Amino acid sequence: MKRQILVAFSLLALLMVGSTAFAQSSKMTATVPFDFVVGNKLLPAGQYVMTPLGMGSQALALQNVQSKEMATVLVNEIESLHPSSTGKLVFHEYAGEYFLREIWGAGNGRGRELPRTRHEQEMAKAMNSRDVIELGALR
Numbered sequence: 001m002k003r004q005i006l007v008a009f010s011l012l013a014l015l016m017v018g019s020t021a022f023a024q025s026s027k028m029t030a031t032v033p034f035d036f037v038v039g040n041k042l043l044p045a046g047q048y049v050m051t052p053l054g055m056g057s058q059a060l061a062l063q064n065v066q067s068k069e070m071a072t073v074l075v076n077e078i079e080s081l082h083p084s085s086t087g088k089l090v091f092h093e094y095a096g097e098y099f100l101r102e103i104w105g106a107g108n109g110r111g112r113e114l115p116r117t118r119h120e121q122e123m124a125k126a127m128n129s130r131d132v133i134e135l136g137a138l139r
Contacts, residue, residue: 027051028105029065030089036098038062038071040117050103060103060112075112078102083109091132094123098132 028050035044046064053059053072063070083104090102099120104111116124 036100038100039073041071078111078113080109093130093132
């Protein structure tokens with residue numbers, strides 16, 4: 001009985017370490033050439049590090065390497081049948097204002113989608129958007 005409990009705890013510990021390693025390994029960097037909105041925060045152009053917070057990676061932190069400015073946002077997991085060979089960020093642009101919408105890692109069929117803010121929804125109703133994609137910027 002003690003041995004079964006020990007084995008169960010060992011397996012649980014291995015699963016937790018594996019999940020943590022996976023969450024940490026999905027840290028990405030990108031250079032964004034324009035100011036953009038994440039959640040309700042305007043972030044300046046520059047190089048960013050994107051890090052999942054926790055094992056489930058439902059929260060994501062974006063930090064500007066130069067200014068150290070940071071935003072945290074809840075994300076949803078999305079899938080694509082055609083993974084890109086390079087990582088990419090997808091932005092929606094309305095009248096010169098950019099909103100980060102999706103983050104995709106290189107060669108991965110799973111990405112992260114940021115929810116639309118109320119401000120973005122209002123902008124979308126008022127005008128047409130165009131997607132701006134930064135390819136090959138994620139590592």
